[in-house]
Amino acid sequence: MFGVVFPNRSFPLDISTFSQIDTTHWLLDMNHFVGESYDSIREVCIFLLNNFTLPPDKALAVYIQSPGSPFLFCGAVTPSRPSAVLSLPWPDPGNAGVPQLTADSTPLSAKIGVSVEDLATLPSLDVAAERKIERLALKVGENLFNFMQSFCAVDGSKLIVPTDILDRWFKKFQERAKRDPEYLKGFAL
Numbered sequence: 001m002f003g004v005v006f007p008n009r010s011f012p013l014d015i016s017t018f019s020q021i022d023t024t025h026w027l028l029d030m031n032h033f034v035g036e037s038y039d040s041i042r043e044v045c046i047f048l049l050n051n052f053t054l055p056p057d058k059a060l061a062v063y064i065q066s067p068g069s070p071f072l073f074c075g076a077v078t079p080s081r082p083s084a085v086l087s088l089p090w091p092d093p094g095n096a097g098v099p100q101l102t103a104d105s106t107p108l109s110a111k112i113g114v115s116v117e118d119l120a121t122l123p124s125l126d127v128a129a130e131r132k133i134e135r136l137a138l139k140v141g142e143n144l145f146n147f148m149q150s151f152c153a154v155d156g157s158k159l160i161v162p163t164d165i166l167d168r169w170f171k172k173f174q175e176r177a178k179r180d181p182e183y184l185k186g187f188a189l
Contacts (some may be wrong), residue, residue, distance in 0.1 A: 001052045002060055002077070002114065004028075005045040007085065014049075024116040031109040038110035039066070039090045044074075046114070047083035054079050059119045062086055067093045067108035076122055088112075139187040144169055 003014045010033075018026035030038035046062055054060065059078045063071040075086040090110065147169045153160040162168075176183050 001049060003047055003049060004112075005047075006033075006041050007043050007045060009034075009041060018114065026114045028112040028114075029109050030111060042088055043085055044088055044112065045083065045085045046077055048077055048079075054116070056080075057119050058116055059122055061115050061117045061122055063113040063115070064088050064090060065111045065113065066091045067110055069093060071111075071113055073123055076117075076119075078119060136187050143173070143187075147172070 001015050003012045004010075004017075005012050013028075015026060018028045020026050030041070034041060044062065046060065048054065048060065056079055059076040061076040062074045064074055065071045069091045072089070072091050074088060075084055077084050093108075144166075148161050148165050149159075151161055151165055
């Protein structure tokens with residue numbers, strides 16, 4: 001049905017590497033694959049195998065789960081997008097530091113989940129691009145705030161800035177971007 005590759009970390013792994021939960025859900029226990037260093041795995045390439053096709057209204061969704069945290073949607077493949085390289089932004093572990101209650105309890109581990117789902121119910125398939133845009137906007141905003149802060153005066157509980165501060169910041173921002181092409185790339189990291 002599907003296969004995965006962890007770029008620069010594995011050969012292609014097929015569905016047999018995953019534990020099948022039911023007819024539409026599979027789990028890969030990262031402890032068996034990389035142990036506790038699961039968060040060093042930053043990308044996964046998932047692909048539909050040649051002899052398998054999903055119905056046009058279905059998708060193969062990919063989720064990740066750090067120990068003790070809920071599953072987080074990472075992206076999906078569809079009949080029109082039969083492969084994808086997805087970022088794995090591992091969430092902070094939840095109650096992973098909580099001791100196990102019994103000696104025979106299975107230790108908490110990170111997992112990658114794959115499930116067949118209705119395409120219409122999934123969030124945007126380009127989650128990584130949305131996160132990059134969000135980080136870019138936050139870094140540009142932070143740059144503006146720091147620039148404005150250097151020209152601020154305080155009047156009681158209000159910050160007073162010169163009326164031309166946005167124009168001055170924008171000119172400086174544009175000039176720096178023209179001089180140093182790498183400057184804007186630093187905002188996108």
